[in-house]
Amino acid sequence: MCSTNVKLLNLSHNWLVSIAPNSFIKFPYLRKLSLNNNLLYSIDSKLFDGLVSLKSLSLHKNQITHIADDVFSELSELRFLRLFNNKLFNLSENLFKALVKLKRLNLRNNNIALIPPYLFKDLKKLTYLDLRVNQIHSLNSRMFAGLKSLQNLRLHDNLLELISTGTFIKLTALTHLDLSGNLITKIESQAFSDSFNFSVLKLTLYWNFLCCSRAHYQNNLTYFGNVCTHDNKIVFYENIPLEDCA
Template sequence: MSVLLAALLQLAALQLSSALPFQQRGFWDFGEDIDVRDLMMTMMKDQEEGSAFEDVYPPETPTCPFGCTCHQKVVQCSDLGLIYVPPNIPPDTLLLDLQCNGITEIREGDFKGLTNLYALILRSNLITRVNPRAFLPLKRLQKLYISHNLLTSVPRNLPPSLVEMRIHDNRIRRVAAGTFNGLGNMHVIEMGRNPIHNSGFEPGAFTGLKLNYLRISEARLTGVPKDLPASLHELHLDHNEIQAIELEDLSRYKQLHRLGLGFNHILHIERGALSYLPNLRELHLDHNRLSAVPSGLANMKYLQVVYLHSNNITSVGVNDFCPVGFGMKKVFYNGISLFGNPIEFWEIQPATFRCVSDHMAVQLGNHKK
């Protein structure tokens, strides 16, 4: 482990940045930024636990692609103006960084022999095509970052070992049935900022996945996509064109802890639609067009955070958030935002927030500096 640690410390200053439209805290925190230090620490932990790697002996004569930096299983080739994946990548490589180049195509033999690769970073290139056989040698790949490219579809034959894939900021308009077949280890997919409509998800597109986290933000969705994995703990659909939440839209997602629907055009949430989310902890409905507090919040036992700011809510009822009595609410709220709505705070009865942990947890826009 000490040998790998030296390599990780050498690249610890490397960071990737990109603004997020949706700030996340707690639970699963997977945004666009790749903190390479965190990635390396995860890789070390997996190596210690024996869950990701087998020993691969280095060649007798160490090789390194021209212009790249190679140090103890980490190969860093970013910002070199490359138009192809370079040859002579050491076969014992665990982390391969090819971000910020001019690569246009991933060819069949580009990763030949890299059977122990753990993480592959291809973000911020010009990739339009991935050969269907390109990823076949990557028997132990767990993290694939191929965002900020020009792909029009999800690459085929992804490694079954894959745990996390970030493919946001491409040109994907369609996800075909069976795209993710055989990827039973996948937990995280970030695919926001693709020009995909609801009709772009074919029936069976997500069959076989047991995801914990899925983000389809800044797309062209007009409703909640159908048949997403029922295993989801987090679902983020912010910055879309969703206009309503129908009764059956959320019926599959009983394991959800966090639901992000901010920055849409939601006018109406059908009564009973939220009752399918018994484990929800955090609900983001800010920057929509709601005229009332959604029904059903008072019956959500574990709900702790509700963002309703910047809507058109004109009144708040005394039982909108809290049940009558205290028998049903298991945890108190620690955050309710209502500012940016056409309602005066003095019109809301104090008992409305009787199941809130602290008065500072309610944001009504009445705290003036």
């Protein structure tokens, strides 16, 4: 039987440990699938095959450690993907390749330490990316390649120590950047594109360990539209450039 009329399927808050491949093959018009709050530990190939109309997928609050790199291959209509509160630590570089219409991706509260280069390169429509509460210790521009529509990037409560030159150079549409709750001591000059409109960006830097000269602070942070640095460890060294601060 083909369940062509079903558009919403809610299987959340159960005791699901695994789901067989092709379990949703008879739901071609399904638009929203909720699998959150279960005990799933692996998302395997072909699990979502047939869900060609799916717009929203909720997988949060499971025990997921592994996601097959081709499991989202038929979800080209997906707009919202929720993977927060799992145990993910390794993401395949092609994991999100098919999600060309995705707008919001939430990976908060996992065990992710490393973002593969070009992981998000096909997510041209993405406006919101949540990577809070992970183990990410470094960033570079290749991680954010392709995110030309990204407006809101949340990175607080990771292990970042340095924001290096060019890190956010690809993110020309950014309006909200949250870097609070890290271990940041340095933000190097030219971390953003020269053409970036800093007046529209809200930059949050609470609870870090920034060290900079007063001149560097005034010249490199105060030109943001809204920069929040309270509850920080900022120390003003009158004649020491940021790059020389330990």
